[in-house]
Structures are given as structure tokens and as C-alpha cells.
Amino acid sequence: MRKPLLFLPGPMQVPEQVRVAGDRPLFSHRSSQMSELLSKLEAGCKPLFGTRGDILFLAASGTGSMESAVVNLTSPGEEVIVIVGGTFAKRWADIATAYGVSVHTIDVDWRRGATLAEVDRALKQWPNARVIFHTWSESSTGVLNDMAEIGELVRSQNKIFAVDAVSGLAVSPMAMDDWNIDVVVAGSQKGLMVSPGLGVVAIGARGWEKAQQSNTLRFYFDWKKLKGAVPFTPALSLLLELDGALDFIHAQGMDKIFARRGRVADQIRNLVHRSGMEIYALKPGNGITGVIPLKGFDIPALRRRLENDFGIQIAGGLGKIKDTTFRIGHVGHLTEEEVDYFIQSFERCLA
Amino acid sequence: MRKPLLFLPGPMQVPEQVRVAGDRPLFSHRSSQMSELLSKLEAGCKPLFGTRGDILFLAASGTGSMESAVVNLTSPGEEVIVIVGGTFAKRWADIATAYGVSVHTIDVDWRRGATLAEVDRALKQWPNARVIFHTWSESSTGVLNDMAEIGELVRSQNKIFAVDAVSGLAVSPMAMDDWNIDVVVAGSQKGLMVSPGLGVVAIGARGWEKAQQSNTLRFYFDWKKLKGAVPFTPALSLLLELDGALDFIHAQGMDKIFARRGRVADQIRNLVHRSGMEIYALKPGNGITGVIPLKGFDIPALRRRLENDFGIQIAGGLGKIKDTTFRIGHVGHLTEEEVDYFIQSFERCLA
Numbered sequence: 001m002r003k004p005l006l007f008l009p010g011p012m013q014v015p016e017q018v019r020v021a022g023d024r025p026l027f028s029h030r031s032s033q034m035s036e037l038l039s040k041l042e043a044g045c046k047p048l049f050g051t052r053g054d055i056l057f058l059a060a061s062g063t064g065s066m067e068s069a070v071v072n073l074t075s076p077g078e079e080v081i082v083i084v085g086g087t088f089a090k091r092w093a094d095i096a097t098a099y100g101v102s103v104h105t106i107d108v109d110w111r112r113g114a115t116l117a118e119v120d121r122a123l124k125q126w127p128n129a130r131v132i133f134h135t136w137s138e139s140s141t142g143v144l145n146d147m148a149e150i151g152e153l154v155r156s157q158n159k160i161f162a163v164d165a166v167s168g169l170a171v172s173p174m175a176m177d178d179w180n181i182d183v184v185v186a187g188s189q190k191g192l193m194v195s196p197g198l199g200v201v202a203i204g205a206r207g208w209e210k211a212q213q214s215n216t217l218r219f220y221f222d223w224k225k226l227k228g229a230v231p232f233t234p235a236l237s238l239l240l241e242l243d244g245a246l247d248f249i250h251a252q253g254m255d256k257i258f259a260r261r262g263r264v265a266d267q268i269r270n271l272v273h274r275s276g277m278e279i280y281a282l283k284p285g286n287g288i289t290g291v292i293p294l295k296g297f298d299i300p301a302l303r304r305r306l307e308n309d310f311g312i313q314i315a316g317g318l319g320k321i322k323d324t325t326f327r328i329g330h331v332g333h334l335t336e337e338e339v340d341y342f343i344q345s346f347e348r349c350l351a
Numbered sequence: 352m353r354k355p356l357l358f359l360p361g362p363m364q365v366p367e368q369v370r371v372a373g374d375r376p377l378f379s380h381r382s383s384q385m386s387e388l389l390s391k392l393e394a395g396c397k398p399l400f401g402t403r404g405d406i407l408f409l410a411a412s413g414t415g416s417m418e419s420a421v422v423n424l425t426s427p428g429e430e431v432i433v434i435v436g437g438t439f440a441k442r443w444a445d446i447a448t449a450y451g452v453s454v455h456t457i458d459v460d461w462r463r464g465a466t467l468a469e470v471d472r473a474l475k476q477w478p479n480a481r482v483i484f485h486t487w488s489e490s491s492t493g494v495l496n497d498m499a500e501i502g503e504l505v506r507s508q509n510k511i512f513a514v515d516a517v518s519g520l521a522v523s524p525m526a527m528d529d530w531n532i533d534v535v536v537a538g539s540q541k542g543l544m545v546s547p548g549l550g551v552v553a554i555g556a557r558g559w560e561k562a563q564q565s566n567t568l569r570f571y572f573d574w575k576k577l578k579g580a581v582p583f584t585p586a587l588s589l590l591l592e593l594d595g596a597l598d599f600i601h602a603q604g605m606d607k608i609f610a611r612r613g614r615v616a617d618q619i620r621n622l623v624h625r626s627g628m629e630i631y632a633l634k635p636g637n638g639i640t641g642v643i644p645l646k647g648f649d650i651p652a653l654r655r656r657l658e659n660d661f662g663i664q665i666a667g668g669l670g671k672i673k674d675t676t677f678r679i680g681h682v683g684h685l686t687e688e689e690v691d692y693f694i695q696s697f698e699r700c701l702a
Contacts, residue, residue: 004376004378004379006376006377006378006379008379010584011377011378011379011380011584011587012377013376013377014377014588019374022588023370023374025355025357025364026357026362026363026364026365026540026546026547027355027357027362027664028355028357028359028362028664028666029362029547030666030667031664059410059411059412059415059547059548060410060411060415060571061410061571061583061584061585061586062583062584063570063571063582063583064410064411064571064583067570067571076568094570095570095571098568098569098570098573099568099570100568187584189377189584189587195377195586195587195588196377196380196410196584196585196586196587196588197410197548197549197584197585197586197587197588197589198548216568217427217449217450217451217567217568218449219414219418219445219446219449219450220411220412220414220415220418220446220572221571222449231414232412232413232414232415233361233362233412233413233414233538233540233547233548234412234547234548235412235546235547235548235586235589236362236540236546236547236548237365237373237546237547237548237588237589238546238548238586238588238589313378313379313382315379315381316381
């Protein structure tokens with residue numbers, strides 16, 4: 001099998017030092033070694049979330065992290081607001097609906113993301129909603145939503161603000177506490193550069209308080225079981241990879257990591273413009289570039305050619321823009337050579 | 352960090368070829384490559400479960416697999432019977448209770464496991480119970496429960512039989528279909544010799560039928576989302592490890608694997624007897640040896656000495672036998688040299 005070069009929204013290539021860290025020998029999860037590892041990982045994650053809250057690790061995909069937020073923060077019949085600007089934002093609504101929550105959705109422009117005015121209107125329209133679910137980095141569109149003003153508004157009305165950062169964490173700077181976000185959920189296989197299967201959840205004091213009031217039936221995703229405890233066998237090899245990834249990130253410095261991710265994003269966006277295509281997101285983040293080619297462009301043929309001739313995987317569109325867009329992912333670590341090779345290969349496919 | 356030699360009930364050491372298989376490059380989980388991998392894994396798992404049913408893979412720990420069985424097979428208020436012969440059997444009851452199920456427990460002798468007569472009595476006592484949760488290999492005691500007769504009884508009364516095989520699968524031969532079991536749950540980090548974080552669930556036709564009737568609120572663990580689909584990012588590196596593990600198992604042949612596991616279990620049991628200690632389980636499986644030392648024996652000191660002087664980790668007791676037993680785990684692949692080293696080290700600690 002030729003090694004595919006992944007320009008996907010996730011999973012991304014696991015850097016060599018992360019892989020090596022994950023290959024360290026396993027050990028008992030009921031040991032002081034385990035507690036020390038978890039403390040170290042928690043300390044390493046906090047600055048990436050920008051929080052002084054708690055960090056929990058779940059053996060689960062990003063969707064499991066999202067579900068944990070829904071089942072801990074809400075009760076059946078309770079009203080919530082979900083801001084829907086893409087397929088993954090819609091997943092908040094799907095999960096909450098599955099759990100019997102009364103879900104009010106705001107459908108915002110998928111290219112632009114949510115505005116303060118839209119959220120303000122929704123809060124006035126549904127004053128009984130106590131939790132607002134939003135998406136920071138929308139993986140289906142590439143939009144990175146502005147959070148600070150919306151967070152301030154939500155907090156001013158004493159609501160709980162829960163945010164999906166699955167494809168944004170460790171890609172762009174996040175400031176959970178400063179942005180008045182109570183709960184942030186993330187996954188391992190994007191900016192954290194770890195293999196998929198590990199959920200990471202950050203919970204502030206208000207998030208914990210709300211979780212105490214939930215009467216949703218839950219067990220595996222019950223946050224209180226996971227705080228300072230190892231109730232179930234953790235995904236140990238993925239936690240070891242995360243340890244390597246955090247060492248990698250903090251050794252370089254977060255600023256340098258974010259700057260590098262930004263430079264790669266610029267290179268990809270320049271490529272898209274040069275190729276006569278449009279960037280889907282009006283406010284794109286550093287991790288995913290949604291692309292609108294000219295009408296009639298054969299997207300499947302481009303993806304096939306990239307894969308077959310150049311060994312590069314990119315992603316298709318999702319949801320209502322499934323057939324009219326494609327996505328170039330660059331959430332993780334990419335060398336200059338890999339980016340150059342991608343650009344050259346992409347241009348040759350279009351030539 | 353010295354590499355610890357794990358004689359735990361799990362996680363176990365990941366064999367080199369499994370590790371190498373897991374280190375293969377990641378790829379898009381929305382690809383034909385992914386479907387092919389899942390088909391291969393399903394085909395490889397079926398003979399280990401002894402079933403022609405479906406195999407689902409969850410990004411979750413063993414407890415997540417158990418929870419998936421509870422939320423798919425039951426509805427709130429429904430009566431179920433849980434056969435409790437240890438800490439993990441009790442977990443069935445805890446999960447079902449958390450989900451509002453009306454749980455009837457049969458407390459059986461932890462050393463002996465369940466008898467047909469006990470289950471028969473329970474079925475008569477609670478005729479409205481439609482699902483029976485049982486444990487094949489009880490990880491807290493080392494008991495491997497006889498399933499064939501109980502399965503026949505449960506089937507004869509048209510009940511659903513759901514079984515935890517987390518620490519027994521790929522350690523001892525299982526015959527799910529022949530034993531009339533409808534659902535079997537397992538995890539990656541025991542006999543499958545894979546890093547923890549991957550749940551494996553086998554579901555027969557009657558299990559699927561019952562799942563259609565459940566109205567328990569669920570999303571991430573909803574089986575019907577997972578059948579023949581990849582709705583969430585899977586734990587890809589663990590699936591790749593599993594691929595390596597199944598190749599390893601089937602290249603040697605299941606019979607040879609089971610025979611080897613049995614020989615190791617015999618060596619460990621002989622060691623325990625020779626050391627003047629007692630085997631806790633009256634019907635032990637091949638994977639876990641629960642040990643009762645003489646009264647007053649300092650179990651923590653033994654565990655400390657094994658770890659500090661010999662680099663070997665064994666496990667303590669759990670539940671009501673927490674302080675009076677310890678557990679030697681040998682669920683996975685162990686070389687002759689590792690077993691010999693363990694035996695010598697154990698004997699030196701007692702000398």
C-alpha cells in the first residue's frame with residue numbers, strides 16, 4: 001500500500017514523533033503512572049483550549065464528545081438553541097433531538113457563519129432555552145465562527161454556551177474562558193495530530209453546575225464519573241500519542257504552531273484562487289478549505305486523479321453542498337515539501 | 352521508562368506485528384479502502400465469536416460496548432435479569448439501572464459462577480423479563496461461565512441473551528450461535544491483543560429484531576447507524592492493529608492460539624498451587640487467574656516488589672474480594688520467556 005498523503009479534514013497524518021510516543025509500552029490504567037499521564041495531558045491541553053476548567057478524555061470519536069455535552073448539559077423536554085451553519089452543526093441538533101430535547105435551530109448562511117444579530121434574535125425568540133450549541137470550526141464548510149461577541153451575549157443572559165471545536169482546536173488560537181464558553185468538545189484526529197478515537201472535552205464551572213441538574217439517562221458519557229477517575233479502560237495508546245503531540249506543540253510553542261498552520265492555509269487559499277476557483281467560507285479557519293469550482297467541474301474526477309496519480313486524498317462536500325464543493329484539509333502537521341507537492345499535483349490535475 | 356511486563360487482565364502487551372500493523376498510514380474513513388478493511392475485520396472476527404451474525408466496531412471501551420447492548424436491547428421500564436457473579440457482571444446492572452430499566456439481579460457464587468438451576472429459578476420468578484444479561488468471562492474473578500445449557504434455556508423461553516465476553520474473546524473458544532446467544536460484546540485490549548479503545552459487538556438476527564423495538568434514547572451507540580456504514584470517524588489506528596492481530600491469529604490457527612492460551616493458564620495455575628495459594632475461580636478461563644493467598648498475606652507488598660524489582664505489573668482484586676485476592680492476567684500473547692520470567696520472579700518474591 002502506497003502511503004497516502006492526507007489533505008483531509010481528518011484523520012491527518014500522525015507525525016513521526018507522535019507515532020513513536022504512541023508506541024511506548026502500555027501499562028496498568030489503575031496506577032499512579034496513569035494519574036500522572038492524565039495530569040500531564042490535562043495541563044498540556046488547557047492552554048490550547050484557553051481555559052482554567054477541567055479537561056476530560058473519552059474513549060470515543062468527536063461525535064461521542066458532542067453527545068457527552070448534550071447528555072450532561074440538557075434534560076429531556078428542555079429547550080435549547082442550535083446554530084446551524086453546516087453538517088456538523090446540524091449534528092448537535094440531531095443528537096439533542098435523539099435525546100428528547102426540544103431543539104430550536106437557527107439556520108445561518110453556511111458561507112458566512114452566524115452573526116451576533118442572528119443569535120440575539122434567537123435568544124429573544126426562545127427565551128426559555130438554557131443552552132446554546134454552536135460550532136467554532138465547521139468541518140463541512142471551513143468557516144471559523146467568531147465567538148467572542150456571541151459568547152458575551154450568551155453569558156450576559158446567563159445561558160450555557162457549548163461549542164464544537166473538533167476541527168479547530170490546536171489549529172487556530174482558542175480562548176474558551178475569555179470568550180465566555182462553558183463547554184468545548186474536541187477530537188484527537190485533527191489539530192492534535194493524533195489517531196482518531198479519542199475525545200477531549202473542556203468543562204468550566206458553569207458547565208459542571210448545569211451538568212448536576214441534568215436528568216438525562218447516561219452512563220458511559222457521564223462526566224462526573226470521569227473527573228479525576230479512570231472508571232473504564234482508557235484509549236491508552238491514543239493518550240500516549242496525545243502526550244507526544246502536546247510535547248511537540250509546546251516544544252515549538254503554540255504561537256509558532258498557529259503561525260505555521262496559518263501560512264499553510266494561505267498557501268492553499270492562494271492555490272485555489274490561482275486555479276480560478278472560489279473559497280466557500282467567507283471567514284475560513286486555518287484547517288479546512290472548502291472550495292467551489294466552476295459550474296460543471298468534475299469534482300470526482302479531480303479527487304480520483306489526485307489519489308491515483310499522486311497518492312493524495314482530499315475530501316468531498318457534505319450536506320447541501322455535497323456535489324458543488326470539495327474540501328482540502330490541512331488541520332495537522334504538514335511539511336513544506338508536502339505542501340509544495342500538493343500544490344504542484346493539484347495544478348497538474350487542472351492543467 | 353523500563354518496559355513493564357504486563358500480567359494484567361488488560362491492557363496486555365501489543366505484539367510487535369500488531370503494533371506494526373497499527374502504524375500503517377491512516378486514510379480517509381469515507382473511502383472504499385475503509386469499507387474493505389471493515390469487511391475483512393468482520394470476516395476475521397466472526398469465527399472468534401462463533402457467529403454468522405453481524406460484527407460492529409465502536410470507538411469506545413468495553414463498557415461502551417456493554418452500554419450499546421443495554422440501550423439497543425431494552426427500553427426504560429422494561430424488566431431484565433442480570434446474573435451477577437462479579438464486578439463486571441454488576442456493571443450490566445449499573446448501566447441498565449442508569450437507563451431506567453427495571454433490573455432483577457441474581458447474585459450467584461462469585462467463585463462458582465451461575466448454574467442452570469439459578470437461571471431457571473430467575474426466569475420463573477421474573478417471567479416478564481425479556482432480556483438476560485450474563486458474563487462469559489468475569490474479569491474480576493477469572494470464572495469462565497458455562498453458556499451452552501443456559502443459552503438453550505433462555506432461547507427456549509424466547510428471551511434475548513446478551514453476553515459480556517470482553518476478557519474471554521480470542522482467549523477461549525466461543526460458540527455464540529451454537530450457544531444460542533443473541534448479542535456478544537467485547538473489547539480490543541484482551542485476547543485480541545490490540546490497544547484499548549475499540550469495542551467489538553456481535554449481533555444475531557434476534558438481537559437486531561429486539562433492537563428495533565427499543566425506545567431508549569440513543570445516538571452514538573445506536574447499532575443501526577453503524578451497520579454497513581461509517582457514520583462517525585472510526586478509531587482507525589486501532590482497527591489497523593486489529594487487522595494485524597486477526598492476521599496473526601488466523602495465520603497460526605485459532606486452535607493453536609487457544610491451546611497456547613490454555614498452556615499458559617495451566618503454568619500460572621500450577622505456580623499458584625505450588626506457592627501454597629488457592630485459585631479463586633472454581634471454573635477458571637484461560638485469561639485471568641484470581642488468586643487467594645494465605646490469610647494475612649501482604650498483597651500490596653507483592654505487587655510493589657514485582658513491579659519495582661522485576662518490572663512486572665499484576666492486578667489487585669475488585670469489588671467484595673478487593674483486599675483478599677489478586678489477579679494475574681494472561682489474556683494475550685506471551686512468549687515462553689515472558690512466562691518463565693514471570694514464574695521465576697513470582698517465586699523469588701515469595702522466597
